[in-house]
Amino acid sequence: MQLLKKLQNAPLLTSHKIKLAVLFAAANFGLILHLLQGEIKPLHAWDWLDIAGEGGSAGLLLVWLWLLLKSRPAGYVTNLLFMGLGCLFFSLFMDVVDEFVALPDEVRWDGWLESGPMPAGFILLTLGIFHWHREQLAINEQMRNRERLFREHRQFDKLTPLGDAQYLRKQLALALHEAEQARLPVSVVMVDMDGFSQVNREYGHREGDRLLQVLTQQILLNLRQHDLLCRLAGDRFALILPHTGERQAQVLADELQHSIRHLAYKSSHHGERLHLSATAVAAMARGDDAETLLQRLTIAMAKAKQMLEVRHG
Amino acid sequence: MAEQRSWLECDTRFIPAHYQPVTLIDLALARGVNEHRLLQGSGLFYDDILRGDKLISAQQFICLIDNARQQMQADDTSFLIGHQWLPGHYGAASHALRHAGNLLEALERLVRLQPLLSPLMTPRLRLDEHHAWLCWDDSFGASPQSVFLIEASMTAVSSLSQWLSGQKLPWSFYLSHAQPRYIEQYWVHLGERLRFGCPRNQMYLPREYLLKPWIDASATAGRVAEQEGLDMMAALPAPASVLDDLHDYLVAQIRTPLRLEQIADAFAMSPATLKRKLKKHGSHFQEQLDRARAAVAMELYLSRGYSSEDVAEYLNFSDRANFRRALRRWTGFLPSELSTWLG
Numbered sequence: 001m002q003l004l005k006k007l008q009n010a011p012l013l014t015s016h017k018i019k020l021a022v023l024f025a026a027a028n029f030g031l032i033l034h035l036l037q038g039e040i041k042p043l044h045a046w047d048w049l050d051i052a053g054e055g056g057s058a059g060l061l062l063v064w065l066w067l068l069l070k071s072r073p074a075g076y077v078t079n080l081l082f083m084g085l086g087c088l089f090f091s092l093f094m095d096v097v098d099e100f101v102a103l104p105d106e107v108r109w110d111g112w113l114e115s116g117p118m119p120a121g122f123i124l125l126t127l128g129i130f131h132w133h134r135e136q137l138a139i140n141e142q143m144r145n146r147e148r149l150f151r152e153h154r155q156f157d158k159l160t161p162l163g164d165a166q167y168l169r170k171q172l173a174l175a176l177h178e179a180e181q182a183r184l185p186v187s188v189v190m191v192d193m194d195g196f197s198q199v200n201r202e203y204g205h206r207e208g209d210r211l212l213q214v215l216t217q218q219i220l221l222n223l224r225q226h227d228l229l230c231r232l233a234g235d236r237f238a239l240i241l242p243h244t245g246e247r248q249a250q251v252l253a254d255e256l257q258h259s260i261r262h263l264a265y266k267s268s269h270h271g272e273r274l275h276l277s278a279t280a281v282a283a284m285a286r287g288d289d290a291e292t293l294l295q296r297l298t299i300a301m302a303k304a305k306q307m308l309e310v311r312h313g
Numbered sequence: 314m315a316e317q318r319s320w321l322e323c324d325t326r327f328i329p330a331h332y333q334p335v336t337l338i339d340l341a342l343a344r345g346v347n348e349h350r351l352l353q354g355s356g357l358f359y360d361d362i363l364r365g366d367k368l369i370s371a372q373q374f375i376c377l378i379d380n381a382r383q384q385m386q387a388d389d390t391s392f393l394i395g396h397q398w399l400p401g402h403y404g405a406a407s408h409a410l411r412h413a414g415n416l417l418e419a420l421e422r423l424v425r426l427q428p429l430l431s432p433l434m435t436p437r438l439r440l441d442e443h444h445a446w447l448c449w450d451d452s453f454g455a456s457p458q459s460v461f462l463i464e465a466s467m468t469a470v471s472s473l474s475q476w477l478s479g480q481k482l483p484w485s486f487y488l489s490h491a492q493p494r495y496i497e498q499y500w501v502h503l504g505e506r507l508r509f510g511c512p513r514n515q516m517y518l519p520r521e522y523l524l525k526p527w528i529d530a531s532a533t534a535g536r537v538a539e540q541e542g543l544d545m546m547a548a549l550p551a552p553a554s555v556l557d558d559l560h561d562y563l564v565a566q567i568r569t570p571l572r573l574e575q576i577a578d579a580f581a582m583s584p585a586t587l588k589r590k591l592k593k594h595g596s597h598f599q600e601q602l603d604r605a606r607a608a609v610a611m612e613l614y615l616s617r618g619y620s621s622e623d624v625a626e627y628l629n630f631s632d633r634a635n636f637r638r639a640l641r642r643w644t645g646f647l648p649s650e651l652s653t654w655l656g
Contacts, residue, residue, distance in 0.1 A: 158344065158385075158386075158387050165388075165495065165497045166494075192501070197396055197472060197475065197476070198476075200396060200397075201396075201476060205339075205340060205343060205393070205397075206343060209343070232497045232500075232501065233388070233389060233495070233497040233498045233500070233501040233502070234389060234392070234498070234501040234502055235501070236497070236500075236501045294497070295505075298500045298505050299505055302504065302505050305481065309480055309481065
């Protein structure tokens with residue numbers, strides 16, 4: 001467990017070690033150069049406003065750098081952003097040092113150290129943000145069927161790469177509003193595994209969790225461009241289908257049931273096949289709000305499950 | 314009645330850490346929670362749990378629940394551990410449940426072996442003409458975590474009965490808290506027969522499910538295990554929590570005038586000691602009395618079909634206005650609202 005955690009956190013900072021070392025060395029080099037050539041100013045000559053302003057900005061840039069390196073995997077875009085922010089930091093840091101150290105008039109290089117990296121930093125940062133934008137478009141494509149229009153990381157599900165019930169409610173309210181404006185139908189499909197608690201009891205929670213992650217991928221593969229999949233709770237998923245009538249939604253629900261029945265899932269421990277089946281119900285919005293629509297589906301789901309039990313004794 | 318008795322209290326160490334607490338610990342660790350943060354302030358160390366002889370108190374368990382909830386920030390924690398709580402791995406007590414011949418036997422064993430099977434929440438079973446009722450009460454006053462414990466306990470019983478009977482049983486749930494934001498968890502883990510804002514926490518189902526035989530059970534093994542479970546109970550520091558004993562006593566004496574002094578006497582302690590014990594569990598005498606009266610009133614309404622006049626008379630209220638006020642305090646409903654609720 002401990003090891004796993006270390007592995008998850010470690011590479012993010014270690015892979016940036018060299019970058020941080022270079023920045024640290026450059027800042028030190030500038031400082032030493034100033035101290036070698038100049039004299040430390042007497043206390044009454046310190047301009048506190050400048051010190052607070054420039055020092056504070058340099059400090060905040062360090063915070064940005066730290067957040068950037070902690071959150072982003074290494075790569076082209078990260079390097080650009082790092083170099084941009086690093087140049088800005090260096091330039092501001094030299095400004096701060098300048099407040100404490102008086103250089104003789106014949107020294108010219110200090111102006112270069114203060115003002116040179118600034119435009120370079122801005123150019124690098126701009127390039128970085130531009131490529132970040134391109135990267136985001138690529139990620140959005142990967143997030144297709146899992147996210148629509150807006151992102152709220154607090155509403156990510158903890159287990160599957162999907163939005164949770166709160167995200168679903170928000171998106172459903174939005175979709176219902178859109179549909180009403182455009183006078184187009186919108187449908188919702190609810191999918192629930194049969195006998196999922198049995199899997200948890202017999203194979204343990206980890207297997208159950210893994211199965212849910214596999215199922216998520218399986219369901220995603222069956223969706224159209226604009227459908228949105230969320231995890232409602234436990235082994236129950238909900239799908240928002242914009243511009244879709246009830247009959248078409250029912251077709252998709254049936255397809256999902258078939259696709260899950262044919263999924264040859266193997267347990268992680270002994271690799272034996274688990275025979276899976278799911279119940280999927282569909283409903284079209286008929287002027288109801290998100291909550292009543294979900295409730296209607298829940299009752300339909302309960303009825304479908306009862307039928308299942310009657311059929312199988 | 315002056316003999317010296319002892320009770321389980323919120324700081325009595327009687328819950329084996331590798332019983333119910335470990336299901337929560339395992340789930341939290343599997344979800345990536347830091348072990349140190351999870352056990353922080355609970356006075357527990359992971360190595361102690363592994364040794365298998367560590368006993369913890371209700372307070373420590375509740376602290377653990379609190380930590381887990383804060384660290385996991387998930388709405389389904391209570392339901393997920395509920396699925397694992399029963400029959401669980403608690404030695405003979407679990408075997409006794411596992412080999413119950415039918416639902417009635419399982420519920421009776423759950424009630425009888427409660428400190429082993431459900432140490433923080435006490436189930437009480439009641440049968441009437443049409444339904445079997447299982448009412449849940451806090452054993453130690455866990456108020457901030459009581460919703461969590463109710464969710465886990467109700468899930469545990471419904472999941473156990475589904476597993477052993479091989480079908481989803483039509484349990485209905487009355488919950489005393491307001492409908493939470495995460496209602497979908499209730500739909501998935503408990504079902505859609507839910508009512509929130511009720512006078513008591515209880516679940517019920519039609520009587521016909523009680524005696525349907527469960528095929529995999531071994532009657533003899535079950536009976537032996539139950540006896541072993543009762544022996545395990547006898548080895549506990551005390552057989553029941555002080556709140557539970559008081560509740561049962563109050564319910565039994567509900568038609569007589571009840572005063573703190575007289576009850577302290579029956580419990581062989583001074584009124585000051587009784588007050589102190591109740592305060593320790595975050596409660597006071599009047600609250601316990603109201604709880605007992607609410608329990609009796611709900612039984613009369615739900616199981617015996619009493620009208621408000623009958624209930625008032627049964628509980629020796631001569632004045633109507635007085636009864637209205639009292640009922641409001643016990644259950645949150647006026648008599649007229651209650652009859653709509655019942656209807």
